[in-house]
Amino acid sequence: MATEVKVPTLGESVTEATVGEFLKQPGDAVAADEPIMSLETDKVAVEAPSPVAGVIESFKVEVGETVEVGAVIAVIAEGAAPAATNGEQAGRAEQQREEGNEKREDGGNASSDDGSVTMSPAVRRAVIEHGVDPTTIKGSGKDGRLTKEDVVAAAKAKGSDGSASTSAPAPAAAPAPSAKGERREERVKMTRMRQTIAKRLKGAQEEAALLTTFNDCDMTAVIEARNAYKDMFAKKHGIKLGFMSFFAKAAALALKDVPAVNAQIDGDEIVYHDYVDLSVAVSAPNGLVVPVVRSIDQMSFAEIELAIADYGKRAKEGSLKMEDMAGGTFTISNGGVFGSLMSTPIINPPQSAVLGLHRIEDRPVAVNGEVVIRPMMYLALSYDHRIIDGREAVTALKIMKEAIEDPMRMLIDL
Structure with missing residues (x-):
């Protein structure tokens, strides 16, 4: 049985919000009332919870999209998560994850050819808040992507011994240095807040x-x-x-x-x-x-x-x-x-x-x-x-x- 997740009531006189980031991916198991995405309003960021326990079947919105109160933003398949041994179900979940990642303009974080790291909004905020170097952290997410938990763990390790954690293996090859005098720009859409x-x-x-x-x-x-x-x-x-x-x-x-x-x-x-x-x-x-x-x-x-x-x-x-x-x-x-x-x-x-x-x-x-x-x-x-x-x-x-x-x-x- 599939259950729709809708934009919750956001507050008095607030009728719409912007999709900030996905906290889960298609195919992930979720518990009842567990947040699956964040929504940014004019004043605060709120989390949209799953009304039931189950597996995320699909998202109906993309990061940066404006949604109104009551709009359907995701579909949850009620029940337990598919077993890892079930090849057909696991494969479908993996495909959904890939499709979800492709929809997110700034959803993940990965190393580019010039050595820079593209990060999700949540990870970028965590990096700024904790003052850590994202290029020194080994990501535990899909394809080595950084997660917020990776950043927090690295910050705790740095704080406990005064230096960055040495438990993570060194990268196979150092990224190529940027060309001397190279000028860069980054264009980021302003948040609703x-x-x-x-x-x-x-x-x-x-x-x-x-x-x-x-x-x-x-x-x-x-x-x-x-x-x-x-x-x-x-x-x-x-x-x-x-x-x-x-x-x-x-x-x-x-x-x-x-x-x-x-x-x-x-x-x-x-x-x-x-x-x-x-x-x-x-x-x-x-x-x-x-x-x-x-x-x-x-x-x-x-x-x-x-x-x-x-x-x-x-x-x-x-x-x-x-x-x-x-x-x-x-x-x-x-x-x-x-x-x-x-x-x-x-x-x-x-x-x-x-x-x-x-x-x-x-x-x-x-x-x-x-x-x-x-x-x-x-x-x-x-x-x-x-x-x-x-x-x-x-x-x-x-x-x-x-x-x-x-x-x-x-x-x-x-």
Whole structure:
């Protein structure tokens, strides 16, 4: 008996997705609810599971194809996988695998004549995330193709002994070196998420009256507090005490005092919020995503750190859901983790402001008439001047600065 696999419900107002990659091949056995392919929406990548246990008979779509909710994307033959001794069934499965591979424009990964490696999207993301050299890894897939598991295993082996794994046999012959001065290009179709990011950011620039105000912040007090309590904090709450929870609390304090920075425009009305739903920009394989920590003004430091850590982990795994990124009244983006000294972040519509954090570096500053070296960070608040006046933006950023420089303010609501 054959069962059709259909595109699952993707989320409110989301009606279509793009086929990202096949996680299985025709002829492979699958369990009920086991993912067989990934689908990319405007915001997240979701997995399409098999509704029954059986064998993949065929795929009805190709990588890169746009599919609507409810469309048939695969057919599953219910029952056990064909026995390896059954020549006719095994041969048919092998033929289906070959046909499935041919349909995938960027589906596999293999070494080309010039020594380069063509990788599937999942493998390419894993290579970038783990920082390994794909040409040094022996693939376990068909025809020696790399799989995501091969990359993860190589990364673990490298991390355990400080070098690449030596268990894999060396290639029979070294690839021919590229000609000196040879120039290459690679043309890759933008993912649906990247296209949406591009449209939203460009739309924010065209619609909002963007302006950025800057300040610098002495991180001494926060660093001292963190060093003093980080061990007890981790022991009690099971999570490290980071800087983000301090800035989240400081932002909540400022947004309560300057509500326009936490508001948004809806038609000819301004919507003010008496709560703070914080969008935290985190890096995902397909681009930047902004999951929302809700009612952060009511949360403890530990609750904030746990929520942000969970979102960061799920972003890397590609397991964020549509509802995780819905809403949000204010955004914090931390470019400092990548070494940024200063930037002008773009607001996340329909929000009206975003706080940009940057790297901490020792700089000479004047304190009580003396030049001293302090750990300083530049802060940037980009805002929509249609709704937020300069005085309000500067005041809000100043409150955040003062709260970080004197964390006691956050405890006594000053």
